[in-house]
Amino acid sequence: MNYRKFTADHLFTGSEWLSNDFVLITSTEGEIIDIVPAAAAGEGITALTGILSPGFVNCHCHLELSHMKGVIPEKTGMVDFLVRVIQQRGFEGGIIQKAIEEAEDSMLQNGIVAVGDICNTPNTVEQKKKGRLLYHNFIETMGFIEQSAAQRFDASRAVYEQFARLYRNPADSNSIVPHAPYSVSPALFQMITHFPGNHLLTIHSQESGAEREFIENGTGDFHRLYQALGIDISFYKPRSTGSLPAYLSHFLPNQSLILVHNTNTNKEDLEYIAKGDLPVANLFFCVCPNANEYIGNPLPDINLLRQYQAAIVVGTDSLASNHQLSVLAELQTIQRQFPELEKRELLQWATLNGAKALELDDVIGSFETGKKPGVLVIDEQLSKVERLV
Incomplete structure (x- = not known):
């Protein structure tokens, strides 16, 4: 040899x-x-x-949105960003595929070896056939209206099947996952968490103060989102618990979960987790600081997460909300905002922790x-x- x-x-x-x-x-x-x-x-x-x-391990990416680089202005705020992604993501197929290929090239050049990739469409299937990076494909579904749950889930399962054909053991590399607490009904949550083989999941979590306000009080800026999408949410009643316990209760004891963004995660949330009564087997907190800054959200309170010994991992989010897909650039932003952090800890988040979160630590990390x-x-x-x- x-x-x-x-x-x-x-x-x-x-x-x-x-x-x-x-x-x-x-x-x-x-x-x-x-x-x-x-x-x-x-x-x-x-x-x-x-x-x-x-x-490096990129635990949260939307490779399929790579064609949207520079399309959405910075600092729009969460609601306007979401509306623009939904309304402006449609491009000609050739443009989308070229952007996906170039974005994957950039991840390779930036030292990334594995990606937790959010997929709403099968647009990245052809690129992933090349096997240049390891992927866990998180097939995202959303639908806040209870009556539409079966239809929404069936559409996501059809996307799942296209990715499943790429792998000998599909459940090892693919999951159907909820988008966010404010976009998934209880009935849809049940279909997602009980989907056979769904052992690794992820969810956009506490990405803004507006999200918490809506979940807990039923008020705030998120009403503009539903109005823009033409969704009547007059049925919605605020949760009696905090926002985190309200949706964690949907998951199962055999599942691992990656919470993404966590910019509004507070001490009460972490106290709840620290009590040890979680329904899931493993919980990871993914930070995407450059996307937070791009959209206009605060960065997570990383020192608070560390105080509660949270398992931290790193993501880039998409080129719709970032200038590059580089885990190292995310570490640079964290280091700039939290200069007291040691390089060893930062690098572990980006390597071994990320590999554990994607259940790839027997291969990489x-x-x-x-x-x-x-x-x-x-x-x-x-x-x-x-x-x-």
């Missing part, structure tokens, strides 16, 4: 630092063979400046023998990345 050997100023395994006294050994195909002391590594070592790291996590070299300031393997 031919080997590749790498050393750098720092070696980050996915969870801890090793010094430049250690050498990472891979096969030419990128499988991790070992990490050994430099004295035992022999010849042919490539010495690099910076940090060796496993590849860390430098462990037998895995193929990708190998990156990142400069000390987290300002640029190069993919080596």
Whole structure:
């Protein structure tokens, strides 16, 4: 077997630092063979400046919206952003496919090896057939009117079936998931969570103050969204619990759940989670800070999430709400807003934590023998990345 050997100023395994006294050994195909002391590594070592790291995991993306880059102005606020995405996402098929291919190229160049991708359409199927990145396809469904639940679910299941054909074990790489608490009826939630094989789910959660106000009080700016969509929500009654307990109750004990955005998650929410009575097996908090800034939402209170030992992961959201699909750019924004955070913690969110969230940690996320996590070299300031393997 031919080997590749790498050393750098720092070696980050996915969870801890090793010094430049250690050498990472891979096969030419990128499988991790070992990490050994430099004295035992022999010849042919490539010495690099910076940090060796496993590849990045993008836990939340909308690849199918890549053609909308620059279409929606920044700082519109949540409601106007949602309305514009719904009303302006229609483009000619060739334009959509070209944008999807270019966006995937950019993720590869930015050191991303796996993606949790939101899919409302089968538009990304052809690109994913190429097998250049690992994907978990989250087939998103929405429908706030109880009577439309079966019709909405059937439409999403038809999309699911197109992605399922790409995989030997479809449930390992595909799920049907709810869009958000304000866009999914209780009947639709039941169909989603009881769909056979639906063990990994995600939901847009507490992305704005307006969302919480609507769920808990039935008031606020979200009424403009329903008016714009022509939906009569006079039936809606606010939840007697907080917004988080109100929808977590729909999920099942054998399911893992990724909560996305969390800009309005507060101490009461985290206290509820800390009590340990959650209906789900595993809970991850995905932060997408550049999308939050683009739309005009605040960043999540990351230090509060850390205080409650939340499992944090990183996403890019879409090019409709971001200037690039780069996990490293998200880490830069977090580091700028929370300079007290250590690089080790940031990198773990972007590698091993993300792999665990997408249930891919037996393959990627860390430098462990037998895995193929990708190998990156990142400069000390987290300002640029190069993919080596």
